[in-house]
Amino acid sequence: MKARTLVVPSVMAVLLLAAAAYGASPDELAPGFVINQETWEKAEGLVPDPVLAWIKSGGFTLTVGKLSYDYADALPDYAIQAKETNVGLYDVDDKNVMIDKRTGEVARETIGHPFPKIDPQDPKAAVKIMYNGMMTRLIPGNIRMPGMIAHFLDTSSEERQLEVFFKVASLVGYPEAKNISNPNDYEQLNIILVKRPFDLAGSAVMMLRYFGDKQDSTFAYVPAIRRVRRMSPANRSDSLFGSDYSMDDSGYTSYDGKIPAFDFKLLAKTEVLAMFLGPDPYPEKQNEDGEWCAETTTPVVKWGFATKEWKGLSWAPLSVVMVKRPAYLIECTSKDPFYNYGKQRVWIDAEIYNGYYKQILTRSGEQWKALFNIVTMGQSADKKFRTCVMSHGVMVDERAQHATVFDFLNPGGIWCVGTIDDLNDYSLGGFQKFCK
Helix, strand or coil: CCCCCCCCCCHHHHHHHHHHHCCCCCCCCCCCCEECCCCHHHHECCECHHHHHHHHCCCCCEEECCCCCCHHHCCCHHHHHHHHHCCCCEEECCCCCEEECCCCCECCCCECCCCCCCCCCCCCHHHHHHHHHHHHHHCCCCEEEEEEEEEEECCCCEEEEEEEEEEEEECCECHHHHHCCCCCCEEEEEEEEEEECCCCCCCEEEEEEECCCCCCEEEEEECCCCEEEEECHHHHHCECCCCCCEHHHCCCCCCCCCHHHEEEEEEEEEEEEEEECCCCCEEEEECCCCCEEECCCCCCCCEHHHCCCCCCCCCCECCCEEEEEEEEEEEEEECCCCCCCCCEEEEEECCCCCEEEEEEECCCCCEEEEEEEEEEEEEECCCCCEEEEEEEEEEEECCCCEEEEEECCECCECCEECCCCCHHHHCHHHHHCCCC
């Protein structure tokens, strides 16, 4: 949002500037208010410039709503308790590595958000916010998504689909992580496997992330050569399986790279109109293994490309609820001179620390890509289990006029958290059993 970028001089100045530049009055954006080509000005300053342009052109129509729950509570009890117990325990060193202030060593046993109180005047505030965002995904423990769907779109229709298996092993963020044997000093482990279509089936990527500033170890299996190959860390800004996403575009903050690999700058504390799956939490229940899984009644987003009467952009989400949320606007710059992207701007929730939007510029400073996420809270019937969930993600390449929609949460591929995972799967031998 080039016209809205703010330098943070003080807490009071930020609040005053944000109030003046970033919001319509509450009455103008009451539940039921429709933001469209005629009313686009009401969203100015509350969504990134690319999203505002889609609304202004008639490509998007969005409806303001109200949540039936407090999104600040979309965390397990131990993470909510950590908002008090973690105050003052952690810091960030000159390399952007998170350290435990009690020992001076790399922090390896953090539970919940490590920096529950952010001071906008702190020169390390942006990096601390990014660590909070990283932990948002790790807090619920291991994750398994057996059948997330990626839709490849032009401006009016769907070109093809990918079905993807994805799982994450978390070794920090939740109480049980302290009991896991971790001789390799891993922070988290990921496997992504393409299940269809036929020409990509069997393609797979494994990422091993270490604590501290040690670079990731990333391996890829390419069916055409039937070999596992080690990838360069620089490849994280390349296209992922031919989509509009790169590996660094995932994650709950819309940035999933190594935090020490980037420089971060807090531009503003502001408000955004964020996209929610619906006004209510989606239901979760435990399976026989004790894993928390979405019910098959999970709501489905109504997309423009799948709606015959829709005349706007194919990647328009027609059924989301727009809710005003407090957020931080952060500028991200890679330290790698050969990184594909130029500056990036991310909008991150100021309470849960998930990412809502990202704007990606070219290295020459021109608009290139725009990302938006749809979020919700998962909750058990007795309300004792709660977790923040990124249910859908959309990356738009504006130069190519092409988009990729990821349905992370869908009735055909039930998302489970707190899953039981075998860490042997993340060895080279274990990884190869996923490759075909």
